[in-house]
Amino acid sequence: MTFNRSIKIAPSILSADFANFGAECEAIEAQGADWVHVDVMDGHFVPNITFGPATCAAIRPHIKGVMDVHLMIAPVDPYIEAFANAGADVITAHVEAGPHIHRTMQAIRGAGAKAGVALNPATPASAVEYLLDMVDLVCVMTVNPGFGGQKFIHSQVEKVRQLRAMIGDRPIHIEIDGGVDPTTAPLVANAGADVLVAGSAVFRGGSVLDPAPYGANIRSIREAATSIEV
Numbered sequence: 001m002t003f004n005r006s007i008k009i010a011p012s013i014l015s016a017d018f019a020n021f022g023a024e025c026e027a028i029e030a031q032g033a034d035w036v037h038v039d040v041m042d043g044h045f046v047p048n049i050t051f052g053p054a055t056c057a058a059i060r061p062h063i064k065g066v067m068d069v070h071l072m073i074a075p076v077d078p079y080i081e082a083f084a085n086a087g088a089d090v091i092t093a094h095v096e097a098g099p100h101i102h103r104t105m106q107a108i109r110g111a112g113a114k115a116g117v118a119l120n121p122a123t124p125a126s127a128v129e130y131l132l133d134m135v136d137l138v139c140v141m142t143v144n145p146g147f148g149g150q151k152f153i154h155s156q157v158e159k160v161r162q163l164r165a166m167i168g169d170r171p172i173h174i175e176i177d178g179g180v181d182p183t184t185a186p187l188v189a190n191a192g193a194d195v196l197v198a199g200s201a202v203f204r205g206g207s208v209l210d211p212a213p214y215g216a217n218i219r220s221i222r223e224a225a226t227s228i229e230v
C-alpha cells in the first residue's frame with residue numbers, strides 16, 4: 001500500500017448484505033471502490049456487535065485492494081495480531097478505547113499493518129498531536145460510532161481542518177467516517193480529508209444481483225468530493 005493523497009472512497013460493509021460479504025466486497029470493488037471498510041464492534045466500546053477476525057479472514061480473498069479495519073472494541077491490544085493475521089492492511093483503533101494508544105499504534109505497525117487512530121466526535125484534534133510520527137491514518141468520526149445511517153455532525157469539519165494543518169506534509173491520510181454522502185463529502189474534502197467512508201450512501205438502491213447503483217453512488221460521492229464548490 002503506497003501513499004496517495006487523491007480522494008479514496010471506502011464503502012463500509014456495515015451496510016452490505018451480511019449473508020453475502022464476499023460477493024458484496026467483489027461488487028463494490030468492481031463498481032469503483034478504492035478501499036473496503038470493515039467495522040468491528042464489540043457491544044462494549046459501542047452498543048452494537050458485528051464480527052471479528054474470522055470474518056475478516058473469510059472476506060480477505062474477496063478483496064483485491066485495501067482492507068481497512070475499523071476496530072470499535074475495548075480492550076484493543078489483545079486482538080491486533082489476530083486482525084493483522086486476518087489480512088488487514090490498515091488497522092484503526094480509537095483513542096478513547098484505552099489508556100495506551102501510543103503502545104497500540106506501535107503494536108499495529110509491529111504486526112505489519114498500517115496504523116490508524118480514530119477520534120470520536122467529542123475528542124479534540126490535539127489528542128493525536130504526539131502520535132503523528134507513528135500513524136498512517138487519522139479517522140475523524142462524523143457520527144457517534146456504533147451504527148450506520150446516522151446524521152453527519154457538522155462541527156467535525158473544523159476538526160478536519162485543524163488536523164490537516166497539524167499533519168502538514170506528513171504522509172498521513174485523513175479518513176472521514178459517518179454520514180458521508182454527496183452533500184457532506186465536499187465539506188470534508190475541502191477541509192483536507194482524502195479517505196471517505198460511506199455505508200448507507202453507497203449500498204442504497206443496489207444489491208449483488210443489481211450492483212450498478214453502487215457504482216453510481218460511488219461516482220456521485222467522488223464527483224462531489226472533487227468539485228471545488230462547497
Ligand SMILES: O=C(CO)[C@@H](O)[C@H](O)COP(=O)(O)O
Pocket residue numbers: 012014015037039070072143144145146147148149150177178179180197198199200201
Ligand atoms: O464506523 C462506522 C459506524 O460506527 C461507519 O463505518 C458506518 O458504517 C458508516 O455508515 P454511514 O454513516 O456511511 O451509513
Ligand SMILES: [Co+2]
Pocket residue numbers: 012037038039070177197
Ligand atoms: Co467505520
